[in-house]
Amino acid sequence: MTLQRLARPLTLVLLSAVVLYPLVWMLGSSFKSPQEVLNNMSILPNEWTPGNYADGWSNFDVSFGRFFLNSAMVAGLTVVANCISCLLAAYAFARLKFKLRGFWFAIMIGTLLLPGHVLIVPQFVMFKTFGWVGGDWPYAPLIVPQLLATEAFFVFLMVQFMRGVPRELDEAATIDGCTPYGVFRHVILPLSRPALVSTAIFSFIWTWNDFFRQLVYLSDLEKYTAPVALTLFIDSSGQSSVGPMFAMSVLSLAPVFLFFVAFQRMLVEGINTSGLKG
Amino acid sequence: MSPVATTTAQPTPTRPTAGPAATKRRGRPAKQKSDGIAGYVFLSPWLLGLLTITAIPMLMSLYLSFTNYDVLSDWESMEWVGLENYRYMFTEDPSFWHAVQTTLVFALIATPLKLAAALGVAVLLNRSFKASGLFRGLFYLPSLLGGSVALAIVWVNMFNRDGAFNSFLSWFGIEGKAWVNDPDFALGTLILLAVWQFGAPMVIFLAGLKQVPGELYEAASVDGASPFRKFISITLPMLSPVIFFNLVLETINGFQGFTSAFVLSNGTGGPVDSTLMYTLHLYIKGWNEYQMGYASAMAWVFLLAIGLVTAVVFRTGKFWVHYSDGED
Numbered sequence: 001m002t003l004q005r006l007a008r009p010l011t012l013v014l015l016s017a018v019v020l021y022p023l024v025w026m027l028g029s030s031f032k033s034p035q036e037v038l039n040n041m042s043i044l045p046n047e048w049t050p051g052n053y054a055d056g057w058s059n060f061d062v063s064f065g066r067f068f069l070n071s072a073m074v075a076g077l078t079v080v081a082n083c084i085s086c087l088l089a090a091y092a093f094a095r096l097k098f099k100l101r102g103f104w105f106a107i108m109i110g111t112l113l114l115p116g117h118v119l120i121v122p123q124f125v126m127f128k129t130f131g132w133v134g135g136d137w138p139y140a141p142l143i144v145p146q147l148l149a150t151e152a153f154f155v156f157l158m159v160q161f162m163r164g165v166p167r168e169l170d171e172a173a174t175i176d177g178c179t180p181y182g183v184f185r186h187v188i189l190p191l192s193r194p195a196l197v198s199t200a201i202f203s204f205i206w207t208w209n210d211f212f213r214q215l216v217y218l219s220d221l222e223k224y225t226a227p228v229a230l231t232l233f234i235d236s237s238g239q240s241s242v243g244p245m246f247a248m249s250v251l252s253l254a255p256v257f258l259f260f261v262a263f264q265r266m267l268v269e270g271i272n273t274s275g276l277k278g
Numbered sequence: 279m280s281p282v283a284t285t286t287a288q289p290t291p292t293r294p295t296a297g298p299a300a301t302k303r304r305g306r307p308a309k310q311k312s313d314g315i316a317g318y319v320f321l322s323p324w325l326l327g328l329l330t331i332t333a334i335p336m337l338m339s340l341y342l343s344f345t346n347y348d349v350l351s352d353w354e355s356m357e358w359v360g361l362e363n364y365r366y367m368f369t370e371d372p373s374f375w376h377a378v379q380t381t382l383v384f385a386l387i388a389t390p391l392k393l394a395a396a397l398g399v400a401v402l403l404n405r406s407f408k409a410s411g412l413f414r415g416l417f418y419l420p421s422l423l424g425g426s427v428a429l430a431i432v433w434v435n436m437f438n439r440d441g442a443f444n445s446f447l448s449w450f451g452i453e454g455k456a457w458v459n460d461p462d463f464a465l466g467t468l469i470l471l472a473v474w475q476f477g478a479p480m481v482i483f484l485a486g487l488k489q490v491p492g493e494l495y496e497a498a499s500v501d502g503a504s505p506f507r508k509f510i511s512i513t514l515p516m517l518s519p520v521i522f523f524n525l526v527l528e529t530i531n532g533f534q535g536f537t538s539a540f541v542l543s544n545g546t547g548g549p550v551d552s553t554l555m556y557t558l559h560l561y562i563k564g565w566n567e568y569q570m571g572y573a574s575a576m577a578w579v580f581l582l583a584i585g586l587v588t589a590v591v592f593r594t595g596k597f598w599v600h601y602s603d604g605e606d
C-alpha cells in the first residue's frame with residue numbers, strides 16, 4: 001500500500017531529474033574551464049570560470065550584445081505586430097457579420113496547417129525583388145508578414161477567446177450608440193487583455209527561438225540575431241570555445257526562461273483581473 | 279426606443295458617441311450594412327497578408343518549380359524546364375529519397391514516443407496534490423526551450439564523446455562513443471531531443487483529462503475494474519479527440535524538424551546524410567546551391583505529402599476517435 005502511494009511521487013521526481021538534467025548540465029558546463037569540459041564528468045565545475053561569459057561575449061568581430069539587441073528588436077516588433085493585426089482579424093471573425101465570413105474563416109484555419117517551409121522560397125524571391133533582403137535594415141521580411149496577421153494561430157486563439165466574451169456587452173454598447181469600431185475600442189479591446197498577453201508571450205518566445213527564417217534572411221554579421229550567431233560557434237568548435245559557446249547558449253535561453261517564470265503568474269492574473277469569471 | 283436612449287448615459291464605460299438620438303434611430307437599419315463594411319475593414323490586414331504573403335507566393339513557387347531560376351542571375355536568364363525538376367528529384371537526386379526516409383523515420387518514431395510520454399505523465403499528474411502545478415511547469419519548460427539553436431547545441435554536446443550521456447554510461451562501466459558522429463545514432467539523438475519536449479502535448483492532455491466525468495471511473499470501480507482496464511476502456515476513448523488533435527499537430531511539426539538537424543550537422547545533413555531532414559535538404563538546394571526552381575519543386579512535393587499524411591490521419595480518425603457529445 002505504502003509502496004503504491006510512493007510510486008507516483010517517486011516516478012515524478014525521477015522524471016523531473018531526467019528532464020532537468022540537460023539544463024543543469026548546460027549551466028554547469030558554461031562555468032567550466034576548457035580542461036574541465038573534457039575531464040570533469042561531474043555536473044558542477046571544480047573551479048568556477050565566469051571568464052567563459054566574457055570570452056563568448058566578444059568571441060566574434062561583433063559583440064554578442066549586438067546580436068541580442070537585434071534579436072530583441074525583431075522579437076519586440078513581432079510582438080507588437082502580431083497583437084495588433086491578429087486582434088483586428090479576430091474581431092472581424094468572432095463578432096462582425098459580413099459576406100463570405102465562413103469562407104474566409106475556413107481559409108484561415110487552412111493556413112494554420114500550412115507549413116512555413118512551403119512558402120519560404122517564393123517569399124524570399126519576392127522580398128529580394130523588393131530589395132528588402134540584405135541592406136541596412138534586413139528585418140522587414142521578418143516583420144512585415146506579422147503586420148498582416150499571417151500568424152493564423154494567434155488569430156484563432158483570439159477568436160476562441162472572444163467567443164467567450166458575453167455578447168450582451170457588445171449589444172449593450174451597440175444600443176448605447178457604439179459603432180462596430182466603438183465596440184472594438186471600448187468592449188473587445190479592454191476585455192481581450194488575457195488573450196493579448198498570451199499572444200505577446202508566445203510571439204516573443206517563438207520569434208526569439210526562430211531560426212530558419214532568420215538564417216535565410218540575415219547574411220551580414222552585424223545584423224545577425226542571437227540564434228544565427230550561435231551557429232558560428234559550431235564552425236569554430238575547437239575545445240577551447242566550448243565553454244564560451246555554452247555561456248552564450250545560457251544567456252540566449254535566459255529571456256525565455258524568465259518569460260516562463262513570469263508567464264504562469266501573468267496568466268493567472270490575466271484570468272482573475274479580466275472580470276470574465278464573474 | 280426612447281427609454282433605451284435615456285439609460286445610455288450612465289451605466290456603460292463607453293464614451294457616448296457624438297450625435298446621440300438622431301443617429302440612433304436611423305442606426306438600426308443602417309447597422310447591418312455598416313457592420314458588413316466594418317467586417318472587411320477589420321479583416322483588411324489579414325486579407326492583404328493572405329494575398330501577398332501566402333497566395334501569390336504559393337502560385338509563384340508553383341511557377342518557379344517549372345523553371346531553373348537561381349536568384350543570382352537576373353530574371354531574363356530564367357528558363358522554363360517543364361517537369362525537369364520533378365523528374366530529377368524523383369529519379370536522380372542522390373539525396374532526395376534519403377531525405378524523405380530520414381524525415382519519415384524521425385516523424386514516425388518521435389511523434390508516437392512524444393505523445394506516449396505526454397499522455398503517461400499527464401495521467402500521473404491528473405490528481406490534485408500539492409506539487410502538481412510545479413511538476414506541470416517543470417515538464418512544460420523543455421517545450422519552450424527545446425526548439426532553439428542554443429538547446430540544440432547543448433544537446434549535441436551532451437551526446438558527444440565527452441558529453442553528459444557518456445559520463446552517465448560510465449557509471450555502469452559502459453564506454454560510450456561520439457553518438458552524434460555515428461550515422462547509426464545521430465538521428466536517434468535528435469529523436470530524443472524531440473521526445474524531451476513532451477510538455478506541450480502533455481498540457482493539452484491534462485486539460486482533456488479534466489473533462490472526463492469522474493462518475494465513469496466510480497462506476498468502473500464498483501464493477502471491479504483494474505486501473506489498467508479503466509485506462510484502456512475509459513481514459514483512452516474519452517480522450518481520443520484530444521489524442522487526435524495532438525497527433526495531427528505533432529505529426530505536422532515532426533515533418534518540419536530543421537533546427538536540431540542543422541546544428542548537429544553544421545548545416546550539411548551529416549554524418550553520411552543521416553540527419554538530412556527534408557527541410558534541410560530544401561535549404562541546402564535553395565540557399566547553398568542557389569537552385570530556387572528546384573527548391574520550389576521540393577516545397578510543393580512537401581506540401582502535397584503533408585496534405586496526404588494529414589488526410590490519412592483524418593481518415594483513420596473516423597475509426598478510433600469518439601466524440602462523446604455526439605457532434606459531427
